[in-house]
Amino acid sequence: MFTVAMIFIAHMVPPLPPSWTSAQVLDFYTKHSLAVRAGTAIMMMGTAFGFTWSGSVAVWTARAEGAMPVLSFGQLVCAAWSFGGVYNAIVDFSSAAFRSDRPEQIVSSLNDHGWYWIVMPGSCAELQCILIGLAILFDKRTDPIFPRWVGYFNIWAGVLQIPGAMMPFFKTGPFAWDGLFAFWVPLVVFSLWIYVDTWAVLRAIRREVTSPTVTAGRNETPKHPPCTRTARRKCCRARQGFGYSSSAT
């Protein structure tokens, strides 16, 4: 829904080039005033699902982490900014189109502001991906909740969002906000990321439904000694660092 609205209704893909003059930007918003407002309204509703999506990923990574789901909580807060950034961008685009009879500098600065919000929260998106990845990799079950490659994939997706942070320095070229490495590569990676993580969560849910014992229970390796109260406390203490408990056997 978001993608369709962004590309076909709001005319936002490919992005408005940062090298445009204020007059060109004003011209765009005057010409597409209605389309931008309609498109952004739909994008807004689509973005809201980004928050619930992050919540559902967090529930499952929290289970993978066990008693101390630090990474999952961190991921959720980052999600508020990575999807929230997109949300702010939509507000900017919509308000630029709202009164396109304003002076061109005002419209173009709203437009700049919007594209900043699209690209810059990449820093939060990057950390969000990496935290999900680490939570998956630190799952010590013999049959982990998420396949381990999904963890590595998330870290890869996170690292690739880094170049976006440098976009204020460039108005043209691959690192500008409409460039290959600040926009197109992160866009492709982001789409893949949503797809892979959704698949992994659905897989976890399906496994929960068909065989609850696989995913249930706490983050423990079967190597552990029988869980008397003191032994359990010892396991927990050993896990507190980053969940490595092989020494506790």
Place this chain on the structure above:
Amino acid sequence: MLPGEAGVWILVLGDMIVFGLFFVTYLAYRAREVDLFDRSQALLNVQFGVINTLLLLTSSWLVVLAVEAVRDGHTRRSRALLRGAFLCGVCFCAIKVVEYVDKYHEGISLVTNDFFMYYFMYTGIHLVHVAIGLGVLLFLIHRTHTAAPQDARIFESGAIFWHMVDLLWIMLFPLLYLVR
């Protein structure tokens, strides 16, 4: 059999695809302004580049020895080797920072021209990879306290990432410093 975990190869190959894209883009832009790129390239300090290449190659070699040591059950030896590799990585970062500051004092930054945009962006992104790799090495050093020979897989996975960081530099160095 594939060394390390299968999953780590997704990260490594995925990253190498994107760096491949970096290299192609660089060559495409360079072809448009060969003169400017050559003149700018002459301002780089090749000695720093060579020292950094040697540092990363050495650290990769130390990591190889460390993985072997873990397989043989010599965890203390492995820890010492990994610490050596870590130190090489830190020196790499230090030299890179000296190089950046040096350029900054000469009045050159990432907005000077297209060549320096690529130089600063690519080496900067690579530097982030080095930082992540150093984190991985620290984790492995920590792991040597409890490692047994059957844990060698974790060390292989970490080593693969560090070798990738090394390999990317081996590609970047001639591309930015030497291609004429």
